Amino acid sequence: MNIQFKKGVLEICVLSVLARKDCYGYELVHEISKMIDISEGTIYPLLRRLKDEGLVTTYLQESGEGPSRKYYRLTETGRTKEREQREEWMQFAASVNTLLEGVLHAAE
Amino acid sequence: MQQNEEDYLKTLKDRLTGYVSREDLDDILSDYAEHFSIGISEGRSEDELCQALGSPDGVAREIRASYLVKRAEQSCGARNIWSAVMATLGLGLFNLAVVLIPFVILIALLTLIFVAGMLLIILGPILLLVSILHLLGVAVAMPWPIPPAGIVKSLVLSVVGVFLIVAALGLGKFFYRVGIRYLKWNIRIIRGGEGPNRDEEPCLSTAAIPRDGAENLELQVQLRAGDMSVRDGTSDKNLVELATHGTACARPSVSASADGKGKRIRIRGRHTIDRCWWSDESSPAMEIRITRDVPTALEVTNKAGRTTLSLGKLNLTGLRIRNGAGETYIDLAGYAGPGFGAEIRNGVGHMVIRVPKEYQLRIHVHRGIGDTDVHGLLVEGDTYVTRPERSDAPQITLFVKQGVGSLSLKAV
Numbered sequence: 001m002n003i004q005f006k007k008g009v010l011e012i013c014v015l016s017v018l019a020r021k022d023c024y025g026y027e028l029v030h031e032i033s034k035m036i037d038i039s040e041g042t043i044y045p046l047l048r049r050l051k052d053e054g055l056v057t058t059y060l061q062e063s064g065e066g067p068s069r070k071y072y073r074l075t076e077t078g079r080t081k082e083r084e085q086r087e088e089w090m091q092f093a094a095s096v097n098t099l100l101e102g103v104l105h106a107a108e
Numbered sequence: 109m110q111q112n113e114e115d116y117l118k119t120l121k122d123r124l125t126g127y128v129s130r131e132d133l134d135d136i137l138s139d140y141a142e143h144f145s146i147g148i149s150e151g152r153s154e155d156e157l158c159q160a161l162g163s164p165d166g167v168a169r170e171i172r173a174s175y176l177v178k179r180a181e182q183s184c185g186a187r188n189i190w191s192a193v194m195a196t197l198g199l200g201l202f203n204l205a206v207v208l209i210p211f212v213i214l215i216a217l218l219t220l221i222f223v224a225g226m227l228l229i230i231l232g233p234i235l236l237l238v239s240i241l242h243l244l245g246v247a248v249a250m251p252w253p254i255p256p257a258g259i260v261k262s263l264v265l266s267v268v269g270v271f272l273i274v275a276a277l278g279l280g281k282f283f284y285r286v287g288i289r290y291l292k293w294n295i296r297i298i299r300g301g302e303g304p305n306r307d308e309e310p311c312l313s314t315a316a317i318p319r320d321g322a323e324n325l326e327l328q329v330q331l332r333a334g335d336m337s338v339r340d341g342t343s344d345k346n347l348v349e350l351a352t353h354g355t356a357c358a359r360p361s362v363s364a365s366a367d368g369k370g371k372r373i374r375i376r377g378r379h380t381i382d383r384c385w386w387s388d389e390s391s392p393a394m395e396i397r398i399t400r401d402v403p404t405a406l407e408v409t410n411k412a413g414r415t416t417l418s419l420g421k422l423n424l425t426g427l428r429i430r431n432g433a434g435e436t437y438i439d440l441a442g443y444a445g446p447g448f449g450a451e452i453r454n455g456v457g458h459m460v461i462r463v464p465k466e467y468q469l470r471i472h473v474h475r476g477i478g479d480t481d482v483h484g485l486l487v488e489g490d491t492y493v494t495r496p497e498r499s500d501a502p503q504i505t506l507f508v509k510q511g512v513g514s515l516s517l518k519a520v
Contacts (some may be wrong), residue, residue, distance in 0.1 A: 024146070025143055026142065026143050026146040026147060029143065039160075039163075039166065039167070040143075040160045040161045040162065041140075041162040041164070041167035042170055044143075044167075045171045047139075048136070048171070066149060067142075070139065076393070
């Protein structure tokens with residue numbers, strides 16, 4: 001799949017994973033790379049950008065073993081953004097699907 | 109080729125040094141180091157992790173690109189007043205009149221006051237000296253007709269000079285601050301941009317109330333308007349922590365009193381929306397965190413705004429909630445304390461209440477207009493109850509009054 005495609009949807013994926021629960025970096029990367037084949041390293045720069053934009057905040061939390069982990073949490077702005085983007089995505093995806101199916105029917 | 113963590117981090121560091129600040133570099137590297145350490149602890153090899161992360165060059169390129177964008181954004185977010193004027197000017201002719209002319213007039217005025225002050229400060233002592241010399245009989249041109257009065261006048265002139273300078277500096281500072289805010293607002297209006305400005309959070313204030321051996325807590329929280337969130341989790345030594353930000357620019361008032369082993373704390377947000385016309389922040393917000401360990405009776409009042417209460421991990425002994433208008437979320441799921449009674453009143457707005465199903469729950473509902481949606485509870489008249497397996501399960505009694513808006517009750 002086209003790499004630009006994936007990059008475009010990465011933000012909404014990250015936001016919606018975080019909307020369900022706070023995650024540490026590795027966990028988030030794991031959740032997303034399970035579903036989408038993408039260089040795991042590109043998620044960290046994205047997280048930094050989301051933080052700079054005030055959509056997520058971070059906090060440190062002790063883990064059972066090893067050093068404490070940096071968790072990411074959505075801010076209120078982040079939540080609003082997530083809802084907006086999800087809605088936009090749903091509409092967009094639905095229209096694209098309709099179009100694609102239309103083309104298929106025409107070809108038949 | 110086998111790759112390892114050390115090489116990966118080193119390459120990343122080399123490619124980023126000079127492009128991002130020292131602090132950010134450390135931060136970025138620690139993110140990746142954390143990724144490696146967790147990955148390894150989950151049994152993946154360093155080589156495998158490197159492969160999955162993608163080439164360090166690519167990652168570095170990505171980071172550099174986003175860093176440049178960030179810097180560009182910050183510089184037009186008004187780092188200093190001049191670049192802000194220029195940036196604003198670049199945004200439209202409109203600003204020629206709106207920003208530049210008042211700006212120039214203001215600067216001219218301030219400069220005038222300053223120069224006048226300086227002149228008086230220099231002239232005053234000179235005139236003073238001349239007057240004294242004249243009195244002493246030295247033949248100099250006399251500026252004042254009467255020498256002793258001249259001394260007084262010269263002194264007055266010097267003092268007025270000092271006042272003018274002080275005033276010019278004070279006014280300059282004030283207008284600088286107003287100007288910066290005004291410019292930012294201007295940039296936002298013209299750009300049609302949204303959201304709060306990121307390079308500062310002007311109205312953030314935080315406070316913490318230490319534990320001091322308190323064995324129970326009575327906490328009263330009031331907010332006039334805005335988003336309020338209350339949840340568990342403080343640092344060990346604190347009983348309550350709070351943070352406010354938003355339009356109000358007003359710090360909340362906090363009063364605490366101790367009564368034996370108990371502590372009473374009142375927090376009142378004095379937020380009013382009309383307070384700062386130039387403020388660029390969104391609606392006011394207050395976030396309160398309460399320790400998990402100390403038994404707590406909580407009273408929350410929010411006149412208008414969203415109220416989010418995540419109380420499941422608190423050791424609650426009593427609860428009163430009054431919300432005027434706005435959505436209210438009350439999450440008691442996961443509660444493991446001895447049980448309590450609660451009174452919850454909401455005027456207008458949706459309300460969601462989640463309660464722990466292992467408890468013997470009795471929820472009395474009085475309600476006005478709107479749907480009621482109930483999950484996991486049995487109906488007994490106008491009361492919703494649970495019948496937990498353990499008959500000795502502790503009790504939670506809720507009295508809920510909902511005016512207009514949907515009500516959702518869930519036992520989980």
